[in-house]
Amino acid sequence: MVDSADPTPPPAPSMGRKFLFFGPRRRQGDTAVEEEKPKEEPKIPPASFFALFRFATRGEILLDILGLIAAAAGGAASPVMSIFFGKLTQGFVAFTLTLAEAQAGSAEAAQRLPIAAANFRHASGQSATYLTILGLGVFVTTYVYMHIWVVTAELSGKRIRERYLAAVLRQDPAFFDTVGAGEIVTRVQTDTHLVQQGISEKVALSLFFVSGFISGFVIAFARSWRLAIVLMTMLPFMSLVGALLGKFMARFTELSLKHVAEGGTLAEEAISSIRTTQAFGTQEKLAALYEDFIRKARTVDVKAATAQGLGIGIFYFAIFASYGLAFSYGTTLINRGEGTYTQFVTIADAGTVVTVFMAILTGTASLVVLAPEMQAIVLAMGAAGKLFQTIDRVPLIDSSDPSGLKPTPVLGSGFLELEHVTFAYPSRSDIPVLKDISITFPAGKTTALVGASGSGKSTIIALAERFYDPAVLG
Ligand SMILES: Nc1ncnc2c1ncn2[C@@H]1O[C@H](COP(=O)(O)OP(=O)(O)OP(=O)(O)O)[C@@H](O)[C@H]1O
Ligand SMILES: [Mg+2]
Numbered sequence: 001m002v003d004s005a006d007p008t009p010p011p012a013p014s015m016g017r018k019f020l021f022f023g024p025r026r027r028q029g030d031t032a033v034e035e036e037k038p039k040e041e042p043k044i045p046p047a048s049f050f051a052l053f054r055f056a057t058r059g060e061i062l063l064d065i066l067g068l069i070a071a072a073a074g075g076a077a078s079p080v081m082s083i084f085f086g087k088l089t090q091g092f093v094a095f096t097l098t099l100a101e102a103q104a105g106s107a108e109a110a111q112r113l114p115i116a117a118a119n120f121r122h123a124s125g126q127s128a129t130y131l132t133i134l135g136l137g138v139f140v141t142t143y144v145y146m147h148i149w150v151v152t153a154e155l156s157g158k159r160i161r162e163r164y165l166a167a168v169l170r171q172d173p174a175f176f177d178t179v180g181a182g183e184i185v186t187r188v189q190t191d192t193h194l195v196q197q198g199i200s201e202k203v204a205l206s207l208f209f210v211s212g213f214i215s216g217f218v219i220a221f222a223r224s225w226r227l228a229i230v231l232m233t234m235l236p237f238m239s240l241v242g243a244l245l246g247k248f249m250a251r252f253t254e255l256s257l258k259h260v261a262e263g264g265t266l267a268e269e270a271i272s273s274i275r276t277t278q279a280f281g282t283q284e285k286l287a288a289l290y291e292d293f294i295r296k297a298r299t300v301d302v303k304a305a306t307a308q309g310l311g312i313g314i315f316y317f318a319i320f321a322s323y324g325l326a327f328s329y330g331t332t333l334i335n336r337g338e339g340t341y342t343q344f345v346t347i348a349d350a351g352t353v354v355t356v357f358m359a360i361l362t363g364t365a366s367l368v369v370l371a372p373e374m375q376a377i378v379l380a381m382g383a384a385g386k387l388f389q390t391i392d393r394v395p396l397i398d399s400s401d402p403s404g405l406k407p408t409p410v411l412g413s414g415f416l417e418l419e420h421v422t423f424a425y426p427s428r429s430d431i432p433v434l435k436d437i438s439i440t441f442p443a444g445k446t447t448a449l450v451g452a453s454g455s456g457k458s459t460i461i462a463l464a465e466r467f468y469d470p471a472v473l474g
Contacts, residue, residue, distance in 0.1 A: 075211030090351030198380020216363020
């Protein structure tokens, strides 16, 4: 810590700081503390989506891309099911029709019956096979993207935690003056978890749903654009209800938790100072205050329950109403002969109605469930912004920076000197703690610092340990 009589060269002027120095006097340009001032805690901007993956290795990114391809394929495959369902329906209809005609006494139909039965069996078997294959495909793709994204997110999350911890340990005490230890713990626990959530299967799932939405609508429009357009009317309705419901629920949950937490704090304070509470007989008053918070939470919860009930009710109403719409307009189309004609029968196609209906429904549902997944990603970006700010923060006094002055160790002959040191804590930079103080601590002697409480004794020690750098007040 102490310089020998032989002076070490002064620090590079580019460092632009004022030093508490030991041994011979030197002066430094002093731009000091200004950069260090707390930045009025502005809202930390969220990290970009791609920045979330900054600690992923190249191999992991490649795997992630593979997972995304699987997710897109799996998502697109789901609504394809509606095609086979439509075919299956059509097969049933066609066969039942022939059967009904035969039973009604049509000789021609009776003659056609064995062929119709064979056709029916063949077509159904085919559809069943395709559906099974489709199911297997969705199984495999889902397994692949889930596995890949969960594992890579775990790895990235671990790295973010490590980097964050390393960054925190690297910070100077001035950092902790403004942040506080509690916040660090919260960030390690909550924010890293949020980030990990946002880079895990949610990303792949989002793509899965987007792909399902596109595929569903493409299939529907390809089959019967008229019916598709009519059924599309439920899309804004359902997504609006879904979005509003999510928004309200999030707001109510947050509010309710806030009230419960406030009540909890009050209870904790009352119980931890139970003697005072008892001595002043304030139990009833405090209990009433506590009840106030609980009542507020209850009001919010009731509102949340109402909103949820209403929302989900409207949601299902929309689905059932669209059933009605599909069958009513489908019938109209069939009666007008707008449907597709199949090889079996020459009336309009029930299968098409089923296909379009199911495809639109699957597509719309994909869009609705997409919202919470996206929400997780947005939350992750917000949390990552805070984490990355700390990870990227280079402290003014950087403990991991190998450059700088390295005093040669001396035994017995050195001394420790403060020379015209002025200092204010960065967290309260307008209040000077030390004003132009000069002290010399000779080696091998005991020097006592005496002064009133708050006069700056511990501050001098902190400066000697270089927890802070002295500053010139502007
Ligand atoms: N981390 C900090 N951030 C902002 N102000 C601080 C900080 N630490 C101390 N202070 C303020 O600096 C002044 C000097 O504090 P310091 O702890 O050096 O006094 P002290 O002489 O050691 O007092 P005591 O005899 O009570 O230990 C006080 O006004 C104190 O409020
Ligand atoms: Mg002290």
